[in-house]
Amino acid sequence: MTPPDWITGQLTTNDVPVFTVSRLNRVCRFLLNETFGTVSVEGEISNFTAAASGHLYFTLKDAEAQVRCAMFRPQARLLRPQPRNGDHVLLRALVSLYEPRGDYQLIVESLEPAGDGALALAFERLKLKLAAEGLFDETHKQAIPALPRTVGVITSPTGAAIRDIITVLRRRFPAIEVIVYPVKVQGAEAPGDIVRAIRLANRLQHCDVLIVGRGGGSSEDLWSFNDETVGRAIFASRIPVISAVGHEIDFTISDFVADLRAPTPSAAAEAVSPDRSDWLERLDRLASRLRQAQANRLTLASQRTRFLAKRLDQQHPAQRLLTQSQRLDQLEQRLRRGWQQRLQNLEQRLARQQARMRGVNPAP
Structure with missing residues (x-):
């Protein structure tokens, strides 16, 4: 590749080119662009800054070195989510140089998580x-x-x-x-x-x-x-x-x-x-509840049996005849007492009448 004319500086008497600072930076930028072009670089973000213009500036580093990076607004607005300090990323960038300061930098075209970040x-x-x-x-x-x-x-x-x-x-x-x-x-x-x-x-x-x-x-x-x-x-x-x-x-x-x-x-x-011990304890409690429930059912059944037996005895013909006979005896006794009481009352009334009659008609 033949360099453009402006790359060559003025020659000294020793045939050593002499550059102005601006020309040197321009030459370095040209050489970086042409030599590397677009590269992929992996590293960790630090010193992240989002400018009011929409451009992003940060440092990409690994354990031994670092490089400045710039991502301009048209590319930066496509990022979702925005990167943060500490993110491990893989980026595609143009290797370049910022001529006013002579800073070597990467102009980032795209950026995505790498390593654990990508996962x-x-x-x-x-x-x-x-x-x-x-x-x-x-x-x-x-x-x-x-x-x-x-x-x-x-x-x-x-x-x-x-x-x-x-x-x-x-x-x-x-x-x-x-x-x-x-x-x-x-x-x-x-x-x-x-x-x-x-x-x-x-x-x-x-x-x-x-x-x-x-x-x-x-x-x-x-x-x-x-x-x-x-x-x-x-x-x-x-x-x-x-x-x-x-x-x-x-x-x-x-x-x-x-x-x-x-x-x-x-x-x-x-x-x-x-846990086996927990289940054995639960089974013991369940067995105890079943035994108690069975005992309660047997008690209720026994009580009901006695109740029904008593009712059955009461409904038996002999029992009913005995009951009616007792009632007849009671009625007969009440009738006798009633007639005796009435007869006694009549005798008393008759005695009083006789006594009254004697008082009216004394004996001669």
């Missing part, structure tokens, strides 16, 4: 998409059985998660059967493995509940559980699903779609396995 953006976008489709709605959540007979576990067969789950289940309720569906839990093949295992469990229908998860790790390690196909497979499961991915601070798409989110695999095992 976080992808996570939020998928989360919003599935939420809008109703995959997180409580109305779709299935109840987790209180006492499942068989628990399916979809995880790595060699990881810490399966050991923790089996340990908790054996301690709390050894009678629960465990079926392990071995899958890869990270890497490119993991989402497909997990989806196939969920579908297999639903096709066989051997399990009352499924635990889908893995132990802790980085965002990249857990990313398989943010895969859209995994989320949709969990949503489509006819068997209730518990998501148990990483630690309590980790959240994945599977957590939002599942019927229950457990903070750890051990917590998921506790959610499906009632």
